Amino acid sequence: MSDRAQPAVRGGTAAAVLLVVALSLVVTTLSLLQSLVVPVLDRIAEQLDVSPSAAGWVLTANLLAATVLTPVLGRLGDLKGERPVILGILGTVAAGTVLAITTESLPLLLLARVLQGASYGLFPLSISVLRRELPERRLGVAMSVVSSTLGVGGVAGLVATGLLAGDDADYRRPFWIGLAITVVAFGLCLRLLPRRSATSSGGVDWLGAAVLGLGLSLLLLFVSQGNSWGWSSPAALGCLAGSVAVLSAWMVQQRRSAEPLIRPAMLADRRTIIPNVVGLLAGVAMFASFLAVLQYVQSPPEVTGYGFGASVLVATVVYLLPGGVVGIVLAPFAGSVVTRFGGLPTLVVGWTFGLAGFALLTWVRSEPWAVIGAGLLTQVAVTITYAALPSLIVQAVHEDETGVANAVNSIARSVGQALGSALTVTLIAAHLDPGSGLPRNIAFTLVGAIGIGVSVAILAAALLGLAGDRRATRSRQQDPTGEVEEATAGAGEWSTVSGVR
Template structure:
C-alpha cells in the first residue's frame, strides 16, 4: 500500500507540473494567430503589434536564467508561485487593456512564464527518486512541445466569428489561476540545494547581451538587415556576452557554470535545441499560414479560416503530439534519450519534406503535420534528459533555463526567417508564392537533420558515459513507476 500511494503521489506531481509547463507553450503560441486581430482592434500597424511577441521573447531571455538560479538556491515552490503571480498580473492586464503600450507591458510580465519550465525540472529532480526522473522529465518536456499546438488550436476555437482578442487573455488568466491552485495543493515545500549566492553582475550581463542579440534578430526584418540599428544591436549584444563569459569564468559561484556549459555533451545539446526551436516555428507558423492562403487567388493553400485551420489541420497534429508526449517517458526509458531524439528528428525530416513536396490534398498536410508534431514532442522530451545528466543537483534550474533560452533563440531566428521569406510577395496577388512555403518547409527539414547530426556527434566526440548511478537508475526504471 505505501508503494501504491508513492506511485500515486508521483503521478499527481508529474501531471500537475506538466500542466504548469503547458502554461509556457500556451502563452507563447496563443497570441500568434490573433496578431492581425489585435492590430485591427487596437488600430495600430502590424509592425507595432508585433512587439507583443518581441517583448515577450526579450523578457523571457532576460529573466529565465536568473529565475532558474533562484530556483536552485531557494524554496522552489515559493519561486514557482512568485513567477505565476507575475504571469497572472500580465494576463489580467492584457485582458482588460485596449492600449498597445500596456499590452506590451503585459506581454513583458507574461515573459516570466518561460522560467516555469526549468523550475518544474528542478522540482522533479529534487522530489523524485533518481530512477523516476528521466521518465518524468520526458513527459513534462513532451507536454511543453504538445502545448504549442494546443495554443494554436484553442485560439482558433476562441476566435470564431468577430470575437475580440481579449478573450484569449481571459483564457490565460483562468488557466494561470488553475495552475496556481495545483501548485499550492500538490507541490511540496523544500529548501534549495544550490551553493553560493546570486551573481547579479552576471545576471545583468547575460540579460543585456541576450536581449540585444534577440532584438536584432526579431526586428531585423523591420529595421532592415543592413541598417546600423540591426548591426549595432547585434554587435553590442555579442560584445556584452563575450564580457559576460570572461566574468563568469572568474567567479567562484557564477550564475552559469562555464565548465558545465562548455562540456561537449551540454554544448552540442544546447545547439541542437536551437535547431529544434527553429523547427517548432517553421512547422507551426509555416503550416498555419499555408493553409490560410486563398487558393482561388494564389493557386495553392486551402482558404481556411482561423477556426478551420485549427480544427481541421492543426488539431490532428496536436493530438499526435499529446500521445507522443505522454508515451515519450516510456520510450526514452526503454531506448535512451539519444536514439529517441535522433529517431524523432528523422521523423521531423520526413514530415517537413512531405509538407514541401506533397501539400495539395488535405490528408497530406494533416499527415505531415502529425509527423512534425511527433518530432517536436519527442525532441522536447529527450533534450532535458541529456541536459540534466550533465548538470549537478544544484545546477538543474540554471542548466535547464539556459536550454530553454536556446529554444527561444531558435524560435526567434525561425520567426525572423519566416518574416523575411514571406516579405517577398507576388506582384500579381500581393501574397507569397508557393515556392516561399516550400523553402520554409525545407528549412524545417534542414534544422531537424542538423539536430540529428549534433546529437550523434555528442555521443561520438565526448566519450562521456553516464555515471554508475545513472546507469542503475536507467535500468531500474524498466521495472518502476508506471
C-alpha cells in the same frame, strides 16, 4: 555515484501522478501564453489602431523578458527552493494576463507580455522539482510528460485562439483560457508542491544576470526585428555586433566571478552543448512548421493557385491539433524509450520523423492529407525532442545546477523559436505576389527546405554525441584507474540512468 537527494514525495504512485499533472499544467501555462497571440497579431494591430510592426512587439517583449528572467529564476529556484519561486511566477503571470485582458493600450499590453515572460522560468523549475522529488524509475517518464506540454501547449494556444477569436472577435478572449489555467496551476502547486530546502548555497550573480540579459536581448532584437528594420540596417547590425561584444564580456566576467550565474565549464561541456544546440534548432523547426502550415492552408486557392482557403479555426483544429493529440499520447512512451535507450538515440529516431514531415511540406503539400501529415510528423519530432532534452541535461549536471542548466536550454529554445519565426516571415515577405499581396508558392518550398536542413543538423548533432560517448567509453576501458575520466570530465558520456554524472 548519484548526487541526488532522497526523493520526498509521499503516497506512492498517486502522489507522483498528481505532482506530474500539476507541473504539466504549470508548463502548459508557458506554452499556451506564448503561442495564442501568434494568429491574432493583425487583429491586435487593427483593434488597438497601431501598425503591424508595432503589434509585433507583443511577441518580442515576451521573448525579451524571458531571456532576462529565465536564468535568474532558475538560479533562484536552486538557491531558495522551487516552490516559492514557482508560486511567485504564477502570481506574476496571472497579474500580467489580467492586464492583457483589461487594457486597451499597446504600452500596457506590452507590459502585460513582459509580466507573462516570467512564465519561461516555470519549465526549468518544474524539471528541478521532478528531479528532487521522484525516484529514478519514474523520473524519465515524468520529465517527458511535463516537457511534452511545451509543444502540445503551443498547439493548444493556437487552437484556443481559433475557437475564441474567429470571425473578427476581440483578440483578448483567448487570454481568458490562459488566466484560467494559470489560476488552476497556482492552486494545484499551492496544495501539491513539497516544501524542501534549497539544493544550492551562495547568491545570485546579479551583474552577470544583467550583462547576460542585455546580450541576449540585443540578439533577440536582431532576430525578431531584423525583417522590419532591414537585415543590413544600422539598427539590426548594431544589435548583432552589440550582442557579440556583450556576450563575450559576459563570458569573461563569469570566469572571474567567485559565484557565477552559469559556470563557464558547464556551457563548454559537450553534454550540455549538444542539448542546447538541439533545443535551438528544434525551436526553429517548430515555429517554421506552425507558421508555414497556418499561412499555407488559409491561402485562397482561387487567388494564389495553392492552399485550401481554411479559416483560422479550421487551420488550427484540422491541420495542427492532430499533432498535439499525438504528442499527448506519445509523451509517456517517449519517456520510457529515453530511459531505456538514452536521449541521443531517441533524438535520431525523432528527427527521422521530422525529416519526413518537412519533406512532405516541401514536395507534397498540394493535398490536405500531406499537410496534416507534415504537421503531425514534425510535432512528433518536437515531442520526442522535448522528452529527451531534460534527461540529457539532468544527466550532465549536479542537482544544485538543475534549474539554471535547464534555464539555459529554455533560452536556446526561445532564441530558436524567434529565429524560426523570423526566417519564415522573411521568406514569405520576400516572395509576395505584387498583384494579390499574398506569398508565392515557392516561399513554402523554401521554408520546407529550411526544415529539412534543421532536421539533418539535429540528426548530425545526435550522432556526434553518440560518437563522443563511444570515445569516452574507450578511454575508461583503457584507463580503469579513472584518471583519464577525471582529466576529461567535461567530455564525459551521458549516463543511461537519470541524475547520475
